[in-house]
Amino acid sequence: MTFVRLLRWELFKLYRRPSSYIGFVLCLAFCAVTLFGFGWTQYKGKEIQGLKLDASQYLNGPFYANFVLNIAFFALLPLVVATVAGSQLAGEAKDGTLRALLVRPPSRALVYLAKAVASLVWVELVIVFLIALALLVGHVAYGGGDLLVYIWEFKSAGFWRVEASDWPLVFALCALGAGAALAVVASVALLLSALTDNPVVAHVGTLGGFFISTVLQRLPDQVMGSSFKELLPTTHMNFWHEIYRWADPAGDGMNRARVLEDVLWCGGLTVVCFAAGLLVFVRRDVTS
Amino acid sequence: MCATRIAVPGPVVLATHDLSKRYRGRTVVDRVSIAVERGDVYGFLGPNGAGKSTTLRMILGLVRPSGGRVELFGQPQGDRRALARVGAIVESPSLYTYLSGRDNLRMLADLSGGAPAARLEEALVRVDLRDRADDPVRIYSHGMKQRLAIAAALLPRPELIILDEPTNGLDPMGIRDMRDLVRSLAADDGITVLLSSHLLAEVEQVCNRATIIARGSRVWEGEVAGLLAGRRRVRLRARPVERARAIAQTMGAEAREVEPGVLHVTRDEITPAALVARLAAAGVEVDEIVAEAPTLEEMFMSLVAGDRPEEAA
Numbered sequence: 001m002t003f004v005r006l007l008r009w010e011l012f013k014l015y016r017r018p019s020s021y022i023g024f025v026l027c028l029a030f031c032a033v034t035l036f037g038f039g040w041t042q043y044k045g046k047e048i049q050g051l052k053l054d055a056s057q058y059l060n061g062p063f064y065a066n067f068v069l070n071i072a073f074f075a076l077l078p079l080v081v082a083t084v085a086g087s088q089l090a091g092e093a094k095d096g097t098l099r100a101l102l103v104r105p106p107s108r109a110l111v112y113l114a115k116a117v118a119s120l121v122w123v124e125l126v127i128v129f130l131i132a133l134a135l136l137v138g139h140v141a142y143g144g145g146d147l148l149v150y151i152w153e154f155k156s157a158g159f160w161r162v163e164a165s166d167w168p169l170v171f172a173l174c175a176l177g178a179g180a181a182l183a184v185v186a187s188v189a190l191l192l193s194a195l196t197d198n199p200v201v202a203h204v205g206t207l208g209g210f211f212i213s214t215v216l217q218r219l220p221d222q223v224m225g226s227s228f229k230e231l232l233p234t235t236h237m238n239f240w241h242e243i244y245r246w247a248d249p250a251g252d253g254m255n256r257a258r259v260l261e262d263v264l265w266c267g268g269l270t271v272v273c274f275a276a277g278l279l280v281f282v283r284r285d286v287t288s
Numbered sequence: 289m290c291a292t293r294i295a296v297p298g299p300v301v302l303a304t305h306d307l308s309k310r311y312r313g314r315t316v317v318d319r320v321s322i323a324v325e326r327g328d329v330y331g332f333l334g335p336n337g338a339g340k341s342t343t344l345r346m347i348l349g350l351v352r353p354s355g356g357r358v359e360l361f362g363q364p365q366g367d368r369r370a371l372a373r374v375g376a377i378v379e380s381p382s383l384y385t386y387l388s389g390r391d392n393l394r395m396l397a398d399l400s401g402g403a404p405a406a407r408l409e410e411a412l413v414r415v416d417l418r419d420r421a422d423d424p425v426r427i428y429s430h431g432m433k434q435r436l437a438i439a440a441a442l443l444p445r446p447e448l449i450i451l452d453e454p455t456n457g458l459d460p461m462g463i464r465d466m467r468d469l470v471r472s473l474a475a476d477d478g479i480t481v482l483l484s485s486h487l488l489a490e491v492e493q494v495c496n497r498a499t500i501i502a503r504g505s506r507v508w509e510g511e512v513a514g515l516l517a518g519r520r521r522v523r524l525r526a527r528p529v530e531r532a533r534a535i536a537q538t539m540g541a542e543a544r545e546v547e548p549g550v551l552h553v554t555r556d557e558i559t560p561a562a563l564v565a566r567l568a569a570a571g572v573e574v575d576e577i578v579a580e581a582p583t584l585e586e587m588f589m590s591l592v593a594g595d596r597p598e599e600a601a
Contacts, residue, residue, distance in 0.1 A: 009395050017386050100382035100440070103348045104399045105372040286350040 002106050003114060010088075010118035019087070023080035023126040030076055030130075031137050034068060038141075058148035062167045064138030065131055066147060069171075072130055073178055074234070078210045080126050081182050085119040085189035086202030089281060093197040093288040108282045112194070116274060119186050124179040131171050149244045162247045170247045177240025184233050184266050185210055187273035194281040197288040210234065233269055236262040301326050301361055301448050301480050302347065308355035309342050309504075317342050318504040319356060324448070324482055324497075329474045331491035331498030331512065332484040339504040340484040341379055344452050347482075348376055361447070372401055375441030375479075376450040380457075381433040385426035389417055389436050392425060393443060400444035411439040415469075431462035438469065448480045449473060455490060470494050488587060492516060500591065507591045516581060519590075521554040522563060525576035532572045539566065552580075 014020045038059075089112075092098040101111055147162040147170070162170055188209060192202040213234040216224050229235045239262035245253040302324040309317040317339040324330045334340050345351040347358050349365055360370040383392050393411065397403040403411075412418040415435035425433060434454060441449055451470065455463045471494060473479045485491050491498050492512055500508040500515075508515065526532035529549050536543040539562075541555035553563065560577050567574055582590075 005398060009399065012391075012395070013384065013387070016384075016391070095385070096380060096382045097384055098382075099350060099378050100396060100437075101399065102350055103371065103374070103376045103378065104396065105368045105401065106399055107368060283352070285352060286345065 003110050006106055006110055006114035007117055010114045011121060014084070014118055014122050020084065020122065022083060023076075023123075024129055026076055026080065027072070027126065027130040027133055030072060031068060031133055034064075034071075035137060035141060038064075058146075060142045060145040060147075061135050061138030061140075062144070062147035062162075062164075062171075064142055065134035065171065066149065068134040068138075069127075069131055069174060069178065073181075073238075074214055077123070077127065077130075077178065077182055078185050079207060081119075081123050081185040082189045082203045082206035082210070084122050085116075085186040086193045086206055087199045088115040088119055088190060089193040090196050090199040090202045091193075093286065094199060096288060098286055098288065102286060109278060112190075112278050112281050116186070116190055116277075119190065120179065120183060123182055123186060124175070127175045127179050127182075131175055135171070160244070162244065166247050170243060173243045174240055177243055180263075181237040181240055181266055183270045184237060184273070187270040187277070191273045191277035191280070194277040194284065233266070236265040239263055239266070299326055299362075300324065300359075302482065303359045304343070304347065304356065305359070306356035307343060307346055307353055307358065309339070309346060309351060310354045316504050317346070317501075320499075320501060320504070320506050321356075322499045322506070322509065324480060326447075326480050327474070327478070328497050329470065329481045329483065329495045331495035332482060332501070333486070333488065333491045333498050334484075334501040335486050338486075338501045340486075340501065341452055343501070344376075344378055344450055344482075344484060348374070348378065348450065350378065372444065373447045374450060375444065375446035375448070376452075377434075377437045377441055377454060378450070378452045381437030383425045383433055383437060383440075386424060388422045388424055389428070389432075390421040392436060393421075393440055396440040397443040403443045403445075407443060411443050414442075415439045430457045431459065431465075434458060434462070434466065435469075442473070442477075442479075446479060448482065450482045450484075452484045453486070454483065455485070455487070467494055489581065492581070500587070502591075515587070519554070519582050519587070521552050521580050521582070522558065522560050523576070523578040523580050524551045524553055524563070524574065525549055526551070526567060527573045527575065531570065532567055532574075535566055535570050535572065536563065539563070549575075 089098065092101065102108060144164065146164050147167040149160055149162060185206060189202055189206040192205045193199065196202060210233075213232045217229050217232045217234045221229075239259045242254045242259050245255070300323045302322070304320055304322050306319040306321055307317060308315065308319050320339070320343055322330075322332070332340055332343070342351060346353045347360070347365075349371065353365075358365040360367065361373055363370040384395075387395070390408070390412070393408055397408065409418065412421050415438055417432060417436055417439065420428070420432065425436065428436065434457075438451075438454070441451075454470070455466050458466060467490065470481055470483060474481055481495075483491070483495060492515075495512050497510065498508075498512050498515060499506055524532060524536075527549065529545060529551060533543040533545065533551055536551065536553045536555075536558075539555070539558055541553045541558050543551045543553045546552050560579050564574055564577060
């Protein structure tokens with residue numbers, strides 16, 4: 001009961017805090033800029049696996065939404081996660097409001113857990129908003145239809161089509177999957193937020209770690225060996241892309257073993273970081 | 289004006305035993321023991337940097353002691369039920385500036401176990417913020433924030449309230465209102481108060497008992513009346529000064545010339561009026577007479593030097 005009460009107030013604070021909306025504003029800006037960029041470039045099509053495709057065949061609302069989601073996943077959404085989760089403890093420590101919370105009956109552990117869950121809920125809301133906005137904008141700009149999926153990781157597998165009746169479910173599952181993958185980033189941000197009284201340290205530290213991992217992961221295997229890449233968090237955070245394979249009408253090509261391994265890896269890292277953050281927070285002196 | 293104990297002396301509601309805190313090998317609080325009894329308005333007096341806030345943070349569980357222990361209502365530190373009986377403001381008021389005053393109160397009261405809406409309104413009226421309750425706290429003055437923080441601390445009806453330098457940053461009117469409020473908490477609500485301050489006059493006006501700490505260590509604990517016993521004085525500029533000194537001494541006072549023509553006459557029982565009457569009768573001209581209390585710095589100097597007033601048993 002105390003936890004539910006704490007969670008309700010944590011969500012209320014996120015809802016009322018102006019800085020919480022930076023993620024939504026960035027989503028709007030991101031969609032506007034990409035639309036403008038498409039228009040500027042007069043994008044006509046692309047050759048994929050030797051097959052020349054006319055943009056008019058696949059550039060539609062769902063394609064645009066998928067494009068936005070995949071770019072945002074490694075550029076925009078980690079930023080949103082880092083700022084929301086990274087501000088949860090360090091931001092309150094900096095403002096002095098952490099004292100007001102911790103001199104009240106709820107335990108530190110419950111306060112920490114409520115903040116963690118509130119962060120994840122907020123991030124999920126931003127993801128859903130981004131997808132819904134991109135679908136809306138994409139439909140207005142390019143119309144509807146089937147979704148053509150082409151993702152960098154699957155380039156060797158080419159592309160495939162998700163029928164119009166299936167892509168709403170695919171997007172819903174992708175929203176959940178991307179949110180689950182970003183829990184890794186949230187847990188790191190919360191850990192850093194528990195270690196410092198300065199939210200900027202938590203934001204920059206989290207984003208720095210994420211981008212270093214992303215860059216190393218994308219280097220050629222000759223430069224950065226695949227066995228080393230397996231140790232990088234971002235290597236395992238794209239498991240939700242397999243949802244597209246699952247939806248492939250030509251046959252379920254989902255690599256279940258890989259998904260399971262990635263989910264376990266991300267889940268394990270998330271639990272470890274959350275637990276470490278909790279341990280730090282429960283024991284630390286609040287001197288701000 | 290000295291405050292007196294409002295309630296009948298009762299059990300100890302807050303006790304620290306040899307409480308210590310060290311940061312990176314530096315001792316900031318050194319074996320401080322205090323005992324606050326039910327009904328006390330207890331002063332925790334010391335200069336800035338003496339370790340007052342660190343001690344209060346240890347009492348409230350914000351900082352882990354390096355040594356010693358805390359008991360709240362007979363329970364060890366960390367007992368959340370005991371903490372539910374305490375209201376506290378540590379240093380500056382901790383409020384969510386993007387929320388309204390009312391939302392701050394609702395949230396903080398809810399996290400303390402809840403309070404009915406009528407109590408919330410009552411608390412806003414008491415701190416004179418009802419008309420501004422729906423404004424965001426970011427546009428409040430410091431005094432308004434301080435009053436709102438007190439309202440938040442009072443909402444769950446605490447038995448003990450801990451106020452850390454509550455008059456810091458307030459204007460003279462705000463300081464007077466805050467002191468009146470603290471007195472009223474004890475007199476009207478029967479709440480035990482632990483008040484930290486670096487102002488001797490504040491503690492003297494509001495508290496019945498006090499502890500003084502300096503450089504992290506307790507240098508005195510006892511009744512506030514005892515703290516100032518034998519330390520009140522009159523500053524007297526008179527001619528001829530030697531004759532004035534002799535008259536004061538015949539009244540049983542200690543008289544010391546602190547600058548040419550100026551005496552410090554020390555004796556609690558001697559009022560300025562009585563002294564002036566005796567001096568005038570003896571033909572001494574009085575140019576200036578001022579009743580003075582020692583400053584906190586002077587108290588520390590004398591306490592550290594071993595000139596200690598009578599300690600309470």
